[in-house]
Structure formats: C-alpha cells, structure tokens
Amino acid sequence: MNVIARFARRHDLTCRRAVELITDYLDKALPGRQRADVERHLSRCPHCSEYLRQLKATIMAIGRVDSDQLSPDVKNTLILLYRRNEG
Numbered sequence: 001m002n003v004i005a006r007f008a009r010r011h012d013l014t015c016r017r018a019v020e021l022i023t024d025y026l027d028k029a030l031p032g033r034q035r036a037d038v039e040r041h042l043s044r045c046p047h048c049s050e051y052l053r054q055l056k057a058t059i060m061a062i063g064r065v066d067s068d069q070l071s072p073d074v075k076n077t078l079i080l081l082y083r084r085n086e087g
C-alpha cells in the first residue's frame with residue numbers, strides 16, 4: 001500500500017474510497033456507477049481533486065498510472081492537504 005492510501009485510511013471513508021478508486025478511474029477501468037461516485041466526490045473535494053491533478057501530471061511525465069511513482073515532494077504536499085482537513 002502506498003503512503004497516500006495508507007494516510008487516507010485514517011481520513012473519512014469517502015476520501016479513502018476515492019483515493020483507492022482514482023487510478024482505476026484514470027484508467028477508465030471503473031463501472032459507470034463507481035465512476036459517477038468518484039466524479040461526484042472530486043467535484044466537492046479539493047484534496048482529492050489535487051490528488052487527481054498530481055496523478056495526471058505524473059501520467060504525463062512517465063506515461064502510466066502508478067501512485068508509488070509520485071515524488072516525495074508530491075506525497076508530502078498531499079499529506080499536508082489531507083492533514084489540514086482533519087478534525
């Protein structure tokens with residue numbers, strides 16, 4: 001499990017689920033209903049939207065979806081984004 005997914009386990013269930021699904025979402029591997037769930041979550045969650053943005057940037061750079069390939073800087077940024085939302 002990568003560091004982001006591990007962190008997201010402590011976050012709310014919806015963000016955790018979105019993070020788990022997001023690589024499949026980018027691969028267009030999700031069934032329609034789950035895809036709609038992810039899109040709905042992204043539309044209202046700036047943290048997961050940022051995660052998606054970083055993943056897309058990574059895909060542009062290395063040509064594939066693999067969150068373990070994110071740089072430590074990106075991971076730290078995402079952890080801070082999620083942490084800011086902790087209650």
Ligand SMILES: [Zn+2]
Pocket residue numbers: 014015016018041045047048049
């Ligand atoms: Zn979220």
